[in-house]
Amino acid sequence: xxxxxxxxxxxxxxxxxxxxxxxxxxxxxxxxxxxxxxxxxxxxxxxxxxxxxxxxxxxxxxxxxxxxxxxxxx
Amino acid sequence: xxxxxxxxxxxxxxxxxxxxxxxxxxxxxxxxxxxxxxxxxxxxxxxxxxxxxxxxxxxxxxxxxxxxxxxxxxxxxxxxxxxxxxxxxxxxxxxxxxxxxxxxxxxxxxxxxxxxxxxxxxxxxxxxxxxxxxxxxxxxxxxxxxxxxxxxxxxxxxxxxxxxxxxxxxxxxxxxxxxxxxxxxxxxxxxxxxxxxxxxxxxxxxxxxxxxxxxxxxxxxxxxxxxxxxxxxxxxxxxxxxxxxxxxxxxxxxxxxxxxxxxxxxxxxxxxxxxxxxxxxxxxxxxxxxxxxxxxxxxxxxxxxxxxxxxxxxxxxxxxxxxxxxxxxxxxxxxxxxxxxxxxxxxxxxxxxxxxxxxxxxxxxxxxxxxxxxxxxxxxxxxxxxxxxxxxxxxxxxx
Numbered sequence: 001x002x003x004x005x006x007x008x009x010x011x012x013x014x015x016x017x018x019x020x021x022x023x024x025x026x027x028x029x030x031x032x033x034x035x036x037x038x039x040x041x042x043x044x045x046x047x048x049x050x051x052x053x054x055x056x057x058x059x060x061x062x063x064x065x066x067x068x069x070x071x072x073x074x
Numbered sequence: 075x076x077x078x079x080x081x082x083x084x085x086x087x088x089x090x091x092x093x094x095x096x097x098x099x100x101x102x103x104x105x106x107x108x109x110x111x112x113x114x115x116x117x118x119x120x121x122x123x124x125x126x127x128x129x130x131x132x133x134x135x136x137x138x139x140x141x142x143x144x145x146x147x148x149x150x151x152x153x154x155x156x157x158x159x160x161x162x163x164x165x166x167x168x169x170x171x172x173x174x175x176x177x178x179x180x181x182x183x184x185x186x187x188x189x190x191x192x193x194x195x196x197x198x199x200x201x202x203x204x205x206x207x208x209x210x211x212x213x214x215x216x217x218x219x220x221x222x223x224x225x226x227x228x229x230x231x232x233x234x235x236x237x238x239x240x241x242x243x244x245x246x247x248x249x250x251x252x253x254x255x256x257x258x259x260x261x262x263x264x265x266x267x268x269x270x271x272x273x274x275x276x277x278x279x280x281x282x283x284x285x286x287x288x289x290x291x292x293x294x295x296x297x298x299x300x301x302x303x304x305x306x307x308x309x310x311x312x313x314x315x316x317x318x319x320x321x322x323x324x325x326x327x328x329x330x331x332x333x334x335x336x337x338x339x340x341x342x343x344x345x346x347x348x349x350x351x352x353x354x355x356x357x358x359x360x361x362x363x364x365x366x367x368x369x370x371x372x373x374x375x376x377x378x379x380x381x382x383x384x385x386x387x388x389x390x391x392x393x394x395x396x397x398x399x400x401x402x403x404x405x406x407x408x409x410x411x412x413x414x415x416x417x418x419x420x421x422x423x424x425x426x427x428x429x430x431x432x433x434x435x436x437x438x439x440x441x442x443x444x445x446x447x448x449x450x451x452x453x454x455x456x457x458x459x460x461x462x463x464x465x466x467x468x469x470x471x472x473x
Contacts, residue, residue, distance in 0.1 A: 018415075062418065
Protein backbone atom coordinates (compact mmCIF):
# COMPACT_ATOMS: atom_id res chain seq x y z
CA UNK A 1 0.00 0.00 0.00
CA UNK A 2 1.30 3.42 -0.87
CA UNK A 3 1.25 5.83 2.03
CA UNK A 4 -0.56 9.07 1.39
CA UNK A 5 1.52 12.15 0.82
CA UNK A 6 1.75 14.55 3.75
CA UNK A 7 1.10 18.24 3.64
CA UNK A 8 2.90 20.22 6.34
CA UNK A 9 2.00 23.74 7.39
CA UNK A 10 3.60 25.94 10.03
CA UNK A 11 2.39 29.02 11.86
CA UNK A 12 5.21 31.40 12.68
CA UNK A 13 2.85 33.58 14.72
CA UNK A 14 2.37 30.71 17.18
CA UNK A 15 5.96 29.45 17.07
CA UNK A 16 8.04 30.07 20.21
CA UNK A 17 11.32 28.89 18.72
CA UNK A 18 11.91 25.97 21.08
CA UNK A 19 13.73 24.22 18.24
CA UNK A 20 12.23 20.77 18.75
CA UNK A 21 11.27 20.43 15.08
CA UNK A 22 14.78 21.26 13.88
CA UNK A 23 16.19 18.55 16.11
CA UNK A 24 13.53 16.01 15.20
CA UNK A 25 13.22 16.50 11.44
CA UNK A 26 16.14 18.67 10.30
CA UNK A 27 15.46 18.04 6.61
CA UNK A 28 11.98 19.48 6.88
CA UNK A 29 12.32 22.29 9.43
CA UNK A 30 14.85 25.02 10.09
CA UNK A 31 14.95 28.15 12.25
CA UNK A 32 14.99 31.67 10.90
CA UNK A 33 18.21 33.61 11.46
CA UNK A 34 16.15 36.72 12.21
CA UNK A 35 13.78 35.64 14.92
CA UNK A 36 14.41 31.94 15.53
CA UNK A 37 10.94 30.90 14.41
CA UNK A 38 10.22 27.90 12.25
CA UNK A 39 11.15 27.81 8.57
CA UNK A 40 9.46 25.08 6.56
CA UNK A 41 11.96 23.55 4.14
CA UNK A 42 9.71 20.93 2.59
CA UNK A 43 5.93 21.15 2.73
CA UNK A 44 5.54 17.72 1.09
CA UNK A 45 8.27 15.65 2.74
CA UNK A 46 9.24 12.25 1.35
CA UNK A 47 7.85 9.09 3.02
CA UNK A 48 11.09 8.37 4.89
CA UNK A 49 10.60 11.65 6.80
CA UNK A 50 6.96 11.06 7.71
CA UNK A 51 7.55 9.49 11.11
CA UNK A 52 9.91 12.32 12.12
CA UNK A 53 7.51 14.99 10.86
CA UNK A 54 4.64 13.50 12.85
CA UNK A 55 6.86 13.33 15.90
CA UNK A 56 7.82 16.99 15.44
CA UNK A 57 4.13 17.87 15.28
CA UNK A 58 3.50 16.07 18.58
CA UNK A 59 6.55 17.55 20.28
CA UNK A 60 5.96 21.15 19.20
CA UNK A 61 5.17 22.99 22.43
CA UNK A 62 3.12 25.74 20.80
CA UNK A 63 1.11 23.72 18.28
CA UNK A 64 2.68 25.63 15.40
CA UNK A 65 3.03 22.58 13.13
CA UNK A 66 0.12 20.85 11.39
CA UNK A 67 0.50 17.71 9.36
CA UNK A 68 -2.33 16.32 7.30
CA UNK A 69 -2.63 13.65 4.71
CA UNK A 70 -2.92 14.83 1.17
CA UNK A 71 -4.90 12.06 -0.53
CA UNK A 72 -4.96 13.83 -3.85
CA UNK A 73 -1.30 13.28 -4.56
CA UNK A 74 -0.90 9.73 -3.32
CA UNK B 75 -14.19 6.31 46.93
CA UNK B 76 -14.22 9.91 45.85
CA UNK B 77 -13.11 12.35 48.51
CA UNK B 78 -15.11 15.50 48.96
CA UNK B 79 -13.61 18.75 47.80
CA UNK B 80 -13.47 20.04 51.34
CA UNK B 81 -10.64 17.62 52.07
CA UNK B 82 -7.91 19.52 50.28
CA UNK B 83 -4.44 18.03 50.52
CA UNK B 84 -1.18 19.91 51.08
CA UNK B 85 1.78 19.69 48.73
CA UNK B 86 3.38 16.23 49.08
CA UNK B 87 6.96 16.20 50.32
CA UNK B 88 9.37 13.54 51.50
CA UNK B 89 11.04 11.07 49.21
CA UNK B 90 11.62 7.45 50.18
CA UNK B 91 15.01 7.66 48.44
CA UNK B 92 16.85 10.28 46.39
CA UNK B 93 15.45 9.08 43.06
CA UNK B 94 11.84 8.36 43.98
CA UNK B 95 9.27 11.16 44.11
CA UNK B 96 7.08 11.48 47.21
CA UNK B 97 4.86 8.39 47.16
CA UNK B 98 1.70 10.40 47.66
CA UNK B 99 2.13 11.85 44.18
CA UNK B 100 1.77 8.45 42.54
CA UNK B 101 -1.37 7.72 44.56
CA UNK B 102 -2.89 11.08 43.62
CA UNK B 103 -2.06 10.61 39.94
CA UNK B 104 -3.93 7.32 40.09
CA UNK B 105 -6.94 8.38 42.14
CA UNK B 106 -7.49 12.05 41.46
CA UNK B 107 -5.04 13.57 38.97
CA UNK B 108 -6.49 17.06 39.43
CA UNK B 109 -7.05 17.60 43.14
CA UNK B 110 -7.81 20.38 45.60
CA UNK B 111 -4.74 21.59 47.48
CA UNK B 112 -4.31 24.08 50.31
CA UNK B 113 -1.45 26.54 49.84
CA UNK B 114 0.65 27.75 52.80
CA UNK B 115 -1.22 31.07 52.91
CA UNK B 116 -4.48 29.18 53.48
CA UNK B 117 -5.91 29.71 50.03
CA UNK B 118 -7.21 26.62 48.30
CA UNK B 119 -6.17 25.83 44.75
CA UNK B 120 -5.20 22.72 42.82
CA UNK B 121 -2.50 20.18 42.14
CA UNK B 122 -2.28 18.32 38.81
CA UNK B 123 -0.27 15.10 38.65
CA UNK B 124 -1.10 13.17 35.47
CA UNK B 125 0.75 13.62 32.18
CA UNK B 126 -2.36 14.54 30.16
CA UNK B 127 -3.61 17.08 32.73
CA UNK B 128 -0.22 18.75 33.23
CA UNK B 129 0.45 18.94 29.50
CA UNK B 130 -3.05 20.22 28.71
CA UNK B 131 -2.82 23.03 31.27
CA UNK B 132 0.66 24.05 30.09
CA UNK B 133 -0.68 24.32 26.53
CA UNK B 134 -3.86 26.19 27.48
CA UNK B 135 -3.79 30.00 27.12
CA UNK B 136 -6.61 30.26 29.67
CA UNK B 137 -3.97 29.52 32.30
CA UNK B 138 -1.78 32.50 33.14
CA UNK B 139 1.85 32.83 34.20
CA UNK B 140 1.46 36.39 35.51
CA UNK B 141 3.38 36.68 38.74
CA UNK B 142 0.74 38.65 40.61
CA UNK B 143 -1.85 35.91 40.02
CA UNK B 144 0.26 33.03 41.25
CA UNK B 145 0.66 31.32 44.60
CA UNK B 146 3.40 28.97 45.78
CA UNK B 147 2.55 25.54 47.22
CA UNK B 148 5.47 25.51 49.67
CA UNK B 149 6.52 28.09 52.28
CA UNK B 150 8.27 30.84 50.37
CA UNK B 151 9.94 33.84 52.00
CA UNK B 152 9.52 36.17 49.01
CA UNK B 153 5.76 35.60 48.72
CA UNK B 154 4.96 39.28 49.26
CA UNK B 155 7.12 40.25 46.28
CA UNK B 156 5.28 37.71 44.18
CA UNK B 157 2.05 39.65 44.54
CA UNK B 158 3.00 42.38 42.09
CA UNK B 159 3.52 42.23 38.34
CA UNK B 160 6.86 40.94 37.08
CA UNK B 161 9.66 43.46 36.61
CA UNK B 162 10.36 44.62 33.03
CA UNK B 163 12.11 41.84 31.12
CA UNK B 164 11.13 39.02 33.49
CA UNK B 165 9.00 37.42 30.81
CA UNK B 166 8.68 33.97 32.36
CA UNK B 167 6.11 35.54 34.70
CA UNK B 168 4.15 37.28 31.94
CA UNK B 169 1.45 36.35 29.42
CA UNK B 170 1.12 37.39 25.78
CA UNK B 171 1.54 39.99 24.40
CA UNK B 172 4.19 41.17 26.91
CA UNK B 173 5.73 37.72 27.04
CA UNK B 174 5.68 37.43 23.26
CA UNK B 175 7.72 40.56 22.72
CA UNK B 176 10.61 39.48 24.97
CA UNK B 177 10.47 35.85 23.97
CA UNK B 178 10.76 36.77 20.30
CA UNK B 179 13.81 38.91 20.89
CA UNK B 180 15.51 36.11 22.82
CA UNK B 181 14.42 33.24 20.60
CA UNK B 182 16.47 34.74 17.79
CA UNK B 183 19.53 34.36 20.01
CA UNK B 184 18.86 30.78 21.11
CA UNK B 185 18.61 28.83 17.88
CA UNK B 186 19.70 25.20 17.68
CA UNK B 187 22.44 26.37 15.31
CA UNK B 188 23.83 28.94 17.73
CA UNK B 189 23.83 26.40 20.54
CA UNK B 190 25.69 23.87 18.40
CA UNK B 191 28.24 26.54 17.57
CA UNK B 192 28.94 26.85 21.28
CA UNK B 193 29.79 23.17 21.48
CA UNK B 194 33.58 23.47 20.98
CA UNK B 195 33.76 26.13 23.69
CA UNK B 196 31.71 23.99 26.06
CA UNK B 197 34.13 21.17 25.33
CA UNK B 198 37.11 23.38 26.20
CA UNK B 199 35.44 24.62 29.38
CA UNK B 200 34.70 21.07 30.55
CA UNK B 201 38.24 20.00 29.67
CA UNK B 202 39.69 22.80 31.80
CA UNK B 203 37.49 21.85 34.75
CA UNK B 204 38.51 18.20 34.47
CA UNK B 205 42.19 19.16 34.31
CA UNK B 206 41.78 21.26 37.45
CA UNK B 207 39.98 18.43 39.24
CA UNK B 208 42.59 15.88 38.29
CA UNK B 209 45.39 18.16 39.43
CA UNK B 210 43.74 19.06 42.73
CA UNK B 211 43.55 15.53 43.97
CA UNK B 212 41.80 12.27 44.30
CA UNK B 213 38.74 13.42 46.28
CA UNK B 214 36.74 16.41 45.08
CA UNK B 215 33.24 17.83 45.38
CA UNK B 216 31.84 17.34 41.89
CA UNK B 217 29.25 20.07 42.42
CA UNK B 218 31.77 22.76 43.24
CA UNK B 219 34.45 21.69 40.79
CA UNK B 220 32.42 20.57 37.79
CA UNK B 221 28.64 20.84 37.91
CA UNK B 222 28.40 24.50 38.98
CA UNK B 223 31.32 26.08 37.07
CA UNK B 224 30.52 24.60 33.65
CA UNK B 225 27.10 26.22 33.18
CA UNK B 226 28.36 29.42 34.78
CA UNK B 227 31.23 29.67 32.29
CA UNK B 228 28.90 28.78 29.43
CA UNK B 229 26.62 31.67 30.41
CA UNK B 230 29.68 33.92 30.44
CA UNK B 231 30.44 32.70 26.93
CA UNK B 232 26.88 33.28 25.78
CA UNK B 233 26.61 36.75 27.28
CA UNK B 234 30.11 37.71 26.20
CA UNK B 235 31.58 38.33 29.66
CA UNK B 236 35.26 39.28 29.19
CA UNK B 237 37.73 36.66 30.44
CA UNK B 238 39.21 39.08 32.94
CA UNK B 239 35.82 39.47 34.66
CA UNK B 240 34.81 35.82 34.83
CA UNK B 241 36.35 35.00 38.18
CA UNK B 242 34.43 37.87 39.77
CA UNK B 243 31.19 36.84 38.06
CA UNK B 244 31.60 33.24 39.18
CA UNK B 245 32.36 34.27 42.73
CA UNK B 246 29.31 36.47 43.06
CA UNK B 247 26.97 33.96 41.45
CA UNK B 248 28.37 31.13 43.59
CA UNK B 249 27.27 33.07 46.69
CA UNK B 250 23.75 33.32 45.26
CA UNK B 251 23.63 29.56 44.75
CA UNK B 252 25.36 28.50 47.96
CA UNK B 253 22.76 27.13 50.34
CA UNK B 254 24.86 28.15 53.32
CA UNK B 255 24.94 31.84 52.32
CA UNK B 256 23.32 34.22 54.77
CA UNK B 257 20.60 36.67 53.71
CA UNK B 258 23.15 39.51 53.98
CA UNK B 259 25.62 37.61 51.78
CA UNK B 260 22.90 37.04 49.22
CA UNK B 261 21.79 40.69 49.21
CA UNK B 262 25.38 41.80 48.73
CA UNK B 263 25.93 39.27 45.95
CA UNK B 264 22.72 40.38 44.21
CA UNK B 265 23.98 43.94 44.24
CA UNK B 266 27.36 42.82 42.88
CA UNK B 267 25.78 40.85 40.07
CA UNK B 268 23.43 43.75 39.23
CA UNK B 269 26.37 46.15 39.09
CA UNK B 270 28.24 43.61 37.03
CA UNK B 271 25.45 43.39 34.47
CA UNK B 272 25.17 47.20 34.34
CA UNK B 273 28.88 47.46 33.52
CA UNK B 274 28.66 44.65 31.00
CA UNK B 275 25.73 46.32 29.21
CA UNK B 276 27.68 49.56 29.07
CA UNK B 277 30.67 47.71 27.62
CA UNK B 278 28.59 45.94 24.98
CA UNK B 279 26.92 49.17 23.97
CA UNK B 280 30.33 50.72 23.40
CA UNK B 281 31.89 47.65 21.77
CA UNK B 282 29.29 45.23 20.45
CA UNK B 283 30.60 41.73 19.72
CA UNK B 284 29.20 38.44 18.47
CA UNK B 285 27.38 37.48 21.67
CA UNK B 286 23.82 37.34 22.93
CA UNK B 287 23.90 40.53 24.93
CA UNK B 288 25.36 42.53 22.06
CA UNK B 289 22.70 41.03 19.79
CA UNK B 290 19.94 42.18 22.14
CA UNK B 291 21.46 45.63 22.56
CA UNK B 292 21.97 46.31 18.86
CA UNK B 293 18.35 45.32 18.30
CA UNK B 294 17.69 48.59 20.12
CA UNK B 295 14.35 47.58 21.61
CA UNK B 296 15.31 47.02 25.22
CA UNK B 297 16.09 49.43 28.03
CA UNK B 298 19.06 48.92 30.33
CA UNK B 299 16.67 47.84 33.09
CA UNK B 300 15.14 45.20 30.83
CA UNK B 301 18.56 44.02 29.69
CA UNK B 302 19.80 43.73 33.28
CA UNK B 303 16.74 41.75 34.34
CA UNK B 304 17.05 39.46 31.34
CA UNK B 305 20.69 38.88 32.31
CA UNK B 306 19.52 37.81 35.78
CA UNK B 307 16.85 35.63 34.28
CA UNK B 308 19.29 33.82 32.02
CA UNK B 309 21.63 33.36 34.93
CA UNK B 310 18.91 31.99 37.19
CA UNK B 311 17.42 29.77 34.52
CA UNK B 312 20.64 28.55 32.98
CA UNK B 313 22.96 28.02 35.90
CA UNK B 314 21.31 26.23 38.78
CA UNK B 315 19.23 24.00 36.50
CA UNK B 316 22.03 22.57 34.38
CA UNK B 317 24.32 22.44 37.42
CA UNK B 318 21.84 20.27 39.28
CA UNK B 319 21.31 18.03 36.28
CA UNK B 320 25.06 17.46 36.06
CA UNK B 321 25.40 16.78 39.80
CA UNK B 322 22.28 14.69 40.29
CA UNK B 323 22.71 12.99 36.92
CA UNK B 324 26.20 11.83 37.88
CA UNK B 325 24.87 10.55 41.21
CA UNK B 326 22.10 8.67 39.40
CA UNK B 327 24.47 7.05 36.91
CA UNK B 328 26.89 6.04 39.68
CA UNK B 329 23.98 4.47 41.56
CA UNK B 330 22.81 2.65 38.43
CA UNK B 331 26.07 1.03 37.28
CA UNK B 332 24.32 -1.04 34.59
CA UNK B 333 23.14 2.19 32.94
CA UNK B 334 26.56 3.79 33.17
CA UNK B 335 28.13 0.65 31.69
CA UNK B 336 25.61 0.70 28.84
CA UNK B 337 26.47 4.32 28.09
CA UNK B 338 30.19 3.59 28.18
CA UNK B 339 29.72 0.61 25.86
CA UNK B 340 27.72 2.65 23.35
CA UNK B 341 28.47 6.39 23.45
CA UNK B 342 25.78 7.01 20.82
CA UNK B 343 23.23 6.48 23.59
CA UNK B 344 24.13 9.85 25.11
CA UNK B 345 21.35 11.84 23.42
CA UNK B 346 18.65 9.56 24.74
CA UNK B 347 20.44 9.15 28.05
CA UNK B 348 20.20 12.92 28.56
CA UNK B 349 16.46 12.86 27.78
CA UNK B 350 15.94 9.94 30.13
CA UNK B 351 17.87 11.65 32.93
CA UNK B 352 15.78 14.78 32.39
CA UNK B 353 12.61 12.72 32.65
CA UNK B 354 13.66 10.45 35.50
CA UNK B 355 15.22 13.14 37.68
CA UNK B 356 12.64 15.92 37.04
CA UNK B 357 14.67 18.50 38.93
CA UNK B 358 11.83 21.04 38.65
CA UNK B 359 10.08 19.09 41.39
CA UNK B 360 7.57 21.63 42.66
CA UNK B 361 6.01 23.51 39.74
CA UNK B 362 5.43 25.04 37.31
CA UNK B 363 2.47 27.06 38.57
CA UNK B 364 -0.39 28.65 36.65
CA UNK B 365 -3.55 30.63 37.45
CA UNK B 366 -6.87 30.18 35.67
CA UNK B 367 -8.05 33.33 33.85
CA UNK B 368 -11.55 31.89 33.46
CA UNK B 369 -13.42 28.78 34.62
CA UNK B 370 -11.81 25.78 32.94
CA UNK B 371 -12.70 22.12 33.22
CA UNK B 372 -9.71 19.79 33.36
CA UNK B 373 -10.09 16.05 33.77
CA UNK B 374 -13.65 16.46 35.06
CA UNK B 375 -12.74 19.09 37.67
CA UNK B 376 -13.83 22.71 37.39
CA UNK B 377 -10.94 25.09 38.05
CA UNK B 378 -12.47 28.49 38.73
CA UNK B 379 -11.16 31.80 37.42
CA UNK B 380 -8.44 33.05 39.75
CA UNK B 381 -7.59 29.68 41.24
CA UNK B 382 -3.98 28.58 41.18
CA UNK B 383 -2.87 25.17 39.97
CA UNK B 384 0.51 23.60 40.65
CA UNK B 385 1.62 21.26 37.88
CA UNK B 386 3.71 18.38 39.14
CA UNK B 387 6.04 17.75 36.24
CA UNK B 388 7.78 15.20 38.40
CA UNK B 389 4.57 13.16 38.75
CA UNK B 390 3.67 13.63 35.06
CA UNK B 391 7.09 12.40 33.97
CA UNK B 392 6.48 9.17 35.91
CA UNK B 393 2.98 8.63 34.54
CA UNK B 394 2.74 4.95 33.50
CA UNK B 395 0.02 5.93 31.03
CA UNK B 396 2.66 7.84 29.05
CA UNK B 397 6.04 6.21 29.80
CA UNK B 398 6.92 2.50 29.94
CA UNK B 399 8.17 1.34 33.35
CA UNK B 400 8.54 4.98 34.41
CA UNK B 401 10.13 4.40 37.81
CA UNK B 402 13.13 2.72 36.26
CA UNK B 403 16.09 4.65 34.85
CA UNK B 404 16.64 3.13 31.41
CA UNK B 405 18.78 5.13 29.02
CA UNK B 406 17.54 3.06 26.08
CA UNK B 407 13.88 3.83 26.81
CA UNK B 408 12.54 6.56 24.48
CA UNK B 409 12.07 9.51 26.82
CA UNK B 410 11.15 12.27 24.39
CA UNK B 411 7.97 14.07 25.30
CA UNK B 412 8.97 14.49 28.94
CA UNK B 413 7.81 17.76 30.48
CA UNK B 414 11.01 18.73 32.28
CA UNK B 415 11.46 21.78 30.04
CA UNK B 416 7.75 22.54 30.33
CA UNK B 417 5.38 22.74 27.41
CA UNK B 418 3.47 25.48 25.65
CA UNK B 419 4.44 29.13 25.24
CA UNK B 420 6.86 29.14 28.13
CA UNK B 421 8.75 26.00 27.24
CA UNK B 422 12.38 26.45 28.23
CA UNK B 423 14.19 28.86 25.96
CA UNK B 424 17.58 27.41 26.86
CA UNK B 425 16.73 23.74 26.47
CA UNK B 426 18.95 23.18 23.45
CA UNK B 427 21.85 24.77 25.28
CA UNK B 428 21.20 22.59 28.31
CA UNK B 429 21.17 19.52 26.07
CA UNK B 430 24.47 20.44 24.43
CA UNK B 431 26.05 21.05 27.84
CA UNK B 432 24.93 17.67 29.19
CA UNK B 433 25.74 15.74 26.03
CA UNK B 434 29.23 17.18 26.20
CA UNK B 435 29.95 17.12 29.92
CA UNK B 436 28.73 13.66 31.02
CA UNK B 437 30.79 11.62 28.52
CA UNK B 438 33.87 13.75 29.16
CA UNK B 439 33.59 13.20 32.90
CA UNK B 440 33.20 9.43 32.62
CA UNK B 441 35.98 9.19 30.01
CA UNK B 442 38.41 11.14 32.13
CA UNK B 443 37.75 9.14 35.28
CA UNK B 444 36.93 5.56 34.27
CA UNK B 445 36.88 4.58 37.93
CA UNK B 446 34.78 7.51 39.19
CA UNK B 447 32.91 6.63 42.38
CA UNK B 448 31.36 8.23 45.45
CA UNK B 449 33.77 9.20 48.21
CA UNK B 450 31.08 8.86 50.90
CA UNK B 451 28.29 6.32 51.40
CA UNK B 452 25.34 7.06 49.10
CA UNK B 453 22.95 7.55 52.01
CA UNK B 454 25.15 10.40 53.28
CA UNK B 455 24.78 12.45 50.10
CA UNK B 456 22.72 15.47 51.13
CA UNK B 457 19.81 16.27 48.85
CA UNK B 458 18.12 19.59 48.00
CA UNK B 459 14.71 18.33 49.13
CA UNK B 460 13.21 21.69 49.95
CA UNK B 461 14.83 23.76 47.22
CA UNK B 462 12.89 24.85 44.16
CA UNK B 463 15.39 22.95 42.00
CA UNK B 464 16.15 19.44 43.19
CA UNK B 465 19.63 18.00 43.22
CA UNK B 466 22.59 17.11 45.40
CA UNK B 467 24.04 19.69 47.77
CA UNK B 468 27.47 18.26 47.19
CA UNK B 469 28.80 15.10 45.64
CA UNK B 470 32.20 14.02 46.97
CA UNK B 471 33.79 11.74 44.39
CA UNK B 472 37.09 9.92 43.98
CA UNK B 473 38.74 8.18 41.07
